[in-house]
Amino acid sequence: MSVEFTDVSGRTKKPKPDLSAVGKGFGGLFSDHMVTIKWHDENGWYAHELNYYAPLVLDPSSQVFHYGQEVFEGMKAFRSNDAIWVFRPFENARRMKRSCKRMAMPPLPEETFVAAIEKLVQADRDWVPSQPGQSLYLRPFMIATQPSLGFFRRSNAFLFVLIACPVDSYFAAGNSSLTVKTVYHFSRAAEGGTGAAKCGGNYAGSLLAQEDALEEGCSQIIWLDQRERKWVEELGTSNIFFVFGDKLVTPALTDTILDGINRRSIIQLAKALGYEVEERPISICECRDAAQSGQLSEAFSSGTSSTIVSIGNVRDENGDFMLGDGKEGKTTKILREELSGIQYGSRPDRFDWMHRIL
Numbered sequence: 006m007s008v009e010f011t012d013v014s015g016r017t018k019k020p021k022p023d024l025s026a027v028g029k030g031f032g033g034l035f036s037d038h039m040v041t042i043k044w045h046d047e048n049g050w051y052a053h054e055l056n057y058y059a060p061l062v063l064d065p066s067s068q069v070f071h072y073g074q075e076v077f078e079g080m081k082a083f084r085s086n087d088a089i090w091v092f093r094p095f096e097n098a099r100r101m102k103r104s105c106k107r108m109a110m111p112p113l114p115e116e117t118f119v120a121a122i123e124k125l126v127q128a129d130r131d132w133v134p135s136q137p138g139q140s141l142y143l144r145p146f147m148i149a150t151q152p153s154l155g156f157f158r159r160s161n162a163f164l165f166v167l168i169a170c171p172v173d174s175y176f177a178a179g180n181s182s183l184t185v186k187t188v189y190h191f192s193r194a195a196e197g198g199t200g201a202a203k204c205g206g207n208y209a210g211s212l213l214a215q216e217d218a219l220e221e222g223c224s225q226i227i228w229l230d231q232r233e234r235k236w237v238e239e240l241g242t243s244n245i246f247f248v249f250g251d252k253l254v255t256p257a258l259t260d261t262i263l264d265g266i267n268r269r270s271i272i273q274l275a276k277a278l279g280y281e282v283e284e285r286p287i288s289i290c291e292c293r294d295a296a297q298s299g300q301l302s303e304a305f306s307s308g309t310s311s312t313i314v315s316i317g318n319v320r321d322e323n324g325d326f327m328l329g330d331g332k333e334g335k336t337t338k339i340l341r342e343e344l345s346g347i348q349y350g351s352r353p354d355r356f357d358w359m360h361r362i363l
């Protein structure tokens with residue numbers, strides 16, 4: 006089934022900045038267009054449009070402003086070998102459907118989601134930057150727009166929007182490792198809550214802990230489970246991996262951990278490269294002991310915005326520890342280079358992950 010979008014953008018394009026100097030400021034510069042699709046319980050999905058990028062006009066009583074019914078996704082388009090590719094968009098489409106289910110929102114069909122991505126990337130192809138490490142970040146999201154403060158049932162109207170911004174690699178100049186802090190007094194997610202859905206509320210609730218960590222000179226936080234404050238769950242808004250020799254360990258998925266597409270991809274890639282991969286509960290005490298005895302020598306974060314970033318030091322109120330020599334280790338480097346090689350076309354796309362747009 007092909008999905009048709011009406012082009013209602015009709016404006017001259019804005020002057021494009023020098024994309025080779027996008028800079029490290031993630032997410033402040035947007036391309037010319039956006040895709041919008043509406044839902045009403047009586048119509049289903051309708052008004053599939055390509056619009057000029059512009060402010061949205063919404064009723065102040067729209068439910069999203071009061072009750073936070075919102076989900077989003079994040080993915081990237083890459084320029085390589087004279088073509089433009091998106092990394093595993095159907096995985097994002099499926100995850101958005103799962104997030105919608107948890108947040109009592111109507112699922113957008115996968116083919117519509119991917120057609121929206123294709124439409125926007127085609128319209129704004131000139132916004133896909135071409136320097137190493139750069140990409141066009143794609144941000145689909147969905148909000149509840151029924152104008153009503155009544156909270157008897159879910160909203161009957163929704164708006165799906167897709168916007169895009171050119172971004173630079175996370176570390177514009179070379180690689181460095183993160184210093185991170187374990188959080189004992191806040192939770193990102195609770196059992197039975199919304200931690201496994203990619204929704205804005207999870208982010209809003211984690212800002213204060215993130216701010217505290219920044220003040221102490223830590224760029225990210227390690228979230229522990231909310232029941233025992235013992236089991237490692239995620240790193241900020243990324244998944245987390247530990248390297249024990251030739252074995253990778255990452256926390257097993259629960260309803261308090263987001264099922265990252267990079268996480269899945271790294272598991273698959275690592276196995277293909279001959280590493281053993283365990284998905285199991287891992288406690289912060291085990292990490293500290295193994296780091297001190299030298300068995301655990303590397304750790305890294307995984308997520309779309311920064312791909313793979315090494316973790317050098319952990320500040321923990323029960324004892325700080327360092328991973329290896331605090332610099333990026335060899336396994337982290339191998340996996341980072343392999344994954345970004347697939348995305349930028351310098352390594353074979355052995356799992357057919359790249360979806361060609363044009």
Ligand SMILES: *Cc1c(COP(=O)(O)O)cnc(C)c1O
Nearest residue numbers: 242243244263265266267308309
């Ligand atoms: C988006 C996200 C991730 C990473 O998911 P990717 O699909 O790999 O980008 C991890 N944790 C949280 C909380 C997230 O929101």
